[in-house]
Amino acid sequence: MDLQEQLEELRTSTQAQLQAIKAENAKELQDLRVKVLGKKGSLTELLKGLKDLPNELRPVVGKQVNEVRDVLTKAFEEQGRILEQAQIQAQLESESLDVTLPGRQISIGNRHVLSQTSQEIEDIFLGMGYQVVDGLEVEQDYYNFERMNLPKDHPARDMQDTFYISEDILLRTHTSPVQARTLDKHDFSKGPLKMISPGRVFRRDTDDATHSHQFHQIEGLVVGKNISMGDLKGTLELISKKMFGEDRSIRLRPSYFPFTEPSVEVDVSCFKCGGEGCNVCKKTGWIEILGAGMVHPRVLEMAGVDAEEYSGFAFGLGQERIAMLRYGINDIRGFYQGDSRFTEQFK
Ligand code: DAH
Numbered sequence: 001m002d003l004q005e006q007l008e009e010l011r012t013s014t015q016a017q018l019q020a021i022k023a024e025n026a027k028e029l030q031d032l033r034v035k036v037l038g039k040k041g042s043l044t045e046l047l048k049g050l051k052d053l054p055n056e057l058r059p060v061v062g063k064q065v066n067e068v069r070d071v072l073t074k075a076f077e078e079q080g081r082i083l084e085q086a087q088i089q090a091q092l093e094s095e096s097l098d099v100t101l102p103g104r105q106i107s108i109g110n111r112h113v114l115s116q117t118s119q120e121i122e123d124i125f126l127g128m129g130y131q132v133v134d135g136l137e138v139e140q141d142y143y144n145f146e147r148m149n150l151p152k153d154h155p156a157r158d159m160q161d162t163f164y165i166s167e168d169i170l171l172r173t174h175t176s177p178v179q180a181r182t183l184d185k186h187d188f189s190k191g192p193l194k195m196i197s198p199g200r201v202f203r204r205d206t207d208d209a210t211h212s213h214q215f216h217q218i219e220g221l222v223v224g225k226n227i228s229m230g231d232l233k234g235t236l237e238l239i240s241k242k243m244f245g246e247d248r249s250i251r252l253r254p255s256y257f258p259f260t261e262p263s264v265e266v267d268v269s270c271f272k273c274g275g276e277g278c279n280v281c282k283k284t285g286w287i288e289i290l291g292a293g294m295v296h297p298r299v300l301e302m303a304g305v306d307a308e309e310y311s312g313f314a315f316g317l318g319q320e321r322i323a324m325l326r327y328g329i330n331d332i333r334g335f336y337q338g339d340s341r342f343t344e345q346f347k
Helices: 003-020 027-037 042-052 058-094 113-127 155-160 177-185 229-244 297-302 319-327 340-346
Strands: 138-140 169-171 193-202 214-224 250-257 260-269 286-295 311-318
Touching: 003 027, 003 042, 003 058, 027 042, 027 058, 042 058, 113 193, 113 214, 113 229, 113 319, 113 340, 177 193, 177 214, 177 297, 214 229, 214 286, 214 319, 229 250, 229 260, 229 286, 229 311, 229 319, 250 286, 260 311, 286 297, 286 319, 311 319
Parallel strands: none
Antiparallel strands: 138 169, 193 214, 214 311, 250 260, 260 286, 286 311
16 A cells, blocks of 8 residues: 555544544544544654655645645544534433422421510510610529528528529529619619510429420519509500400409519410400419519619619519410420421411
8 A cells, every 4th residue: 555545544544433433432532633643643654654755746645644634633623523512412411400390398497486475575665665684594692582582591492492503603593683683783863774684594393394494584674763563564464465465454463572562473364265264264264474563672772772762563474384375385395395396386
């Protein structure tokens, strides 16, 4: 075979090999290119034969070499494009979207029912010009008991046994110590003190359906000039209606708390039977919702507030109790277990 025939043979065989490369083996294209057109490729090899040709043939065959190189270079480019297209096509087909598939649900959480309850109550009091104050969960015996008129060895301390960190530091048993702390800070020359304080409290209790060693309260305190029991009643009536419905009325029963005098237990008329008597109100027509009273003069005096000039009322409600009544929840433990089947009911 002379050089011209070999060139022609190289062209046709390379083109045939090129055509045979499949999309999934696109790498072979590059290998073949090196083998044919590379520095040490077949074409270069044939070129070496030029020098042995007679002078008159050299330019003719030289031209033919260049033509073959051009033709093959183009053929490689063209085949490269075809393979690339084929690859893209194959990928598109394998990744095709099924727009009829149902979408993936993103589950959106919701506020815990206790947070909802306290937020609702906060909003009502903010609207009446109260401030919302944060207290301390780890509290001093001094604020939790002494300043609430429960000196050491006071029998009423027994109902509020708790977890002690040391002799004088404990987990607070109620939100009432926030009363003393805010009284200490308040500047009465600027007007009356009106505050609520929601938060977590602790008791040494055995957990069951209605007791938990930790639960939540909201404390309320108003101190100013000429604050009376009527103000207390009006305020509690308003909050009861907002929580349990506009038709509700309340009644105050005498009670005892060391930090209030007089002290009352507050009942709301039953929102289920309207007062007839049913299983929710235990046939009495009334449901106890919170404790309250007029701030004991000693509590004011311990804060350096003149009890002759100033008076006030206070109340403390249990957030769990309010939520359990409103939503008919019968086991307090549901609030704390973090089971989404419980929490999602209050979306
Ligand atoms: N601190 C009381 C308790 O945990 C609740 C309470 C009753 C708070 C009467 C008050 C109040 O501010 O006036 O049992």
